[in-house]
Amino acid sequence: MMGRFLFATDAWEPQVNGVVRTLSHLMAELVRSGHATDVLSPKDFRTFPCPTYPDIRLSLATTAAAEQRIDRFEPTNVHIATEGPIGSAMRRACLKRGLPFTTSFHTRFPEYLRARAPVPERWSYAWLRRFHGAGDACLVPTETMREQLEARGFRNLVTWTRGVDHSVFRPRRTLPLDLPRPIYLTVSRLAPEKNIEAFLDLDLEGSKLVVGEGPIMADLMRRYPHAHFAGLQTGEALARYYASADVFVFPSKTDTFGIVLLEAIACGTPFASYSEPGPIDVLGSSRAGIASGDLGEACRRALTLSRTDAVARARDFTWQRCADIFLDATAGSGSGRAGERARLRRFDPHAEALSA
Template sequence: MSSLRILIATDAWFPQINGVVRTLSNLSNELQNRGAEVEMVTPSDFATVPCPSYPEIRLALARPARIAERMARFDPHVVHIATEGPIGLAARRAALKSGRAFTTSFHTRFPEYLRRRAPIPESATYAYLRWFHRPAAACLVPSSGMVTLLENKGFNRLVTWPRGFDRAVFHPRDGIDLGLPRPIFLTVSRLAPEKNIGAFLDLDLPGSKVVVGDGPSAAALRQRYPDAHFLGAKTGEELGRVYCGADVFVFPSKTDTFGIVLIEALACGLPIAAYREPGPLDVVGEGAAGCLSDDLTEACAAALSVDRAAALRRADDFSWKACADVFLSTVEARLPGVASEAASLS
């Protein structure tokens, strides 16, 4: 039996550090470890230009004909279009023109992001996204809350697609001292307007506020909040130690579709304080791993009394294995001619 060939087209890839890149890179690794052949179509394959208002992100000058050549040469059993940018558009056009069925995924609430940066109505952006995803055999969505939100906006063929974390990196460590007054309230995020970091830093909280991450808002936030502790971008073991040295993980975003940092924090035994939004609702829910509230100060205060063991138990519900399992079961059920190859990897 030939191995399952999977082509994944994405506008988000290294050196970017975000949830889309982590999801796709871990999915690719998991699939390859099971014996699949995975070909990634990414911005590194094309000339790029800076994204307006966010030059750290490069937009690929992707041509459908070039991607069509890649598809024909690789002849994938599965085409997955992960993002709705230039590469996603070119891959969508190439797949439709060649008659290849494909799946998509919804990672980012672009309508809400764009509204914070420009006077673009959310309704117009959602109309584009509905058009983009409509031909897909399935659209994979990070949380059940986002499935409900998108169904209410006219999207269809939606599948809830869980996320995971690296268990070798994100786990409890004893005796981590960040050298700051306690309690320590931590957030880990790209520092950009849509992440709502100011809502966290405006809170009247005891102890210390710590911010890990970088992005276009970093300089302005440092200037506006001189009493907060900005540690810059951190990954791997260094990030895991910061999680373990904090008392509460604060997630102020109202636009994230999931938030992988939430489960990384839980895996280190760090309780969550967040708004009642789709990502946190799926990760924390009504359980004992944190507190969700429309009042973020109230959520932070309540999270201080959460048992760290409850956070650890909740993290056990997430894994990259489960992420790959859902991906494979979806393509097996929704795409023609791949059932036997997909089933052999499940």
């Protein structure tokens, strides 16, 4: 049975981040399989800059607007991808109408918030637990993240891996970078929670190369004049940067996955990271990278790894598999008995007894 999937997300194009990449690739796979998709995004609302992070726009989303989109699209499944104004508006609309929905946990906001303000993580996690607890299932990016959230009292968790576009991210001809070897590369949004300084502070032979942009880019360029900043790169240009590096460095301690890890190893570049959810799950039992409590040591050890092993591990991750897991997880929400009860309940308050 073909479905009609309505997504609600506070992160959408032209933003470049893991949430946007995941949703855009997922929706493309769903459409390729014959499903219909629609997205309620910041493009549908007036927005204003996020305090302390003006590059991100917050939407003036309303429950009424979410209900109108539900009426217009008539989804069989509703998926709430983010916990911001748009995700909250869609959540309220679904609860008001008795419509089942699923959610996904993409970002460790409690750690992000703590990096910017003195807000205890337990407060933030309590709010997130309530937000996601109302859904039929909460999709999380790794098994390690699932275990950690379960320990914090989250329920109905489903491990939902990520993919990589192997037609773009693959071993390629390298760029003519006139930089001393070895070249250590990081690709990231340049923001406080990404922990870029931990990479740039390392005492490493060779060169440090940073691809990306963000609110702290100018400050990093001023503080680290010996590092090389290439700005935002996408598509094949980005793939050539990955292929040209000797080691990909992932210093973040707050990301839940890190799609850039998959892109790097798909191009044949082993990675170095902290032992955090995301990197350790991408690594698994492979030799695609080194995850350690000592990032500098991980970088040096990663130099000895095989590029062939990195590419081999990347083949385990595809967007088709990501879509398959999503379809399995949402099969009981909207299109099953719960969904039928909810649709009946919209028109007949006594339908619950009739459909039980």
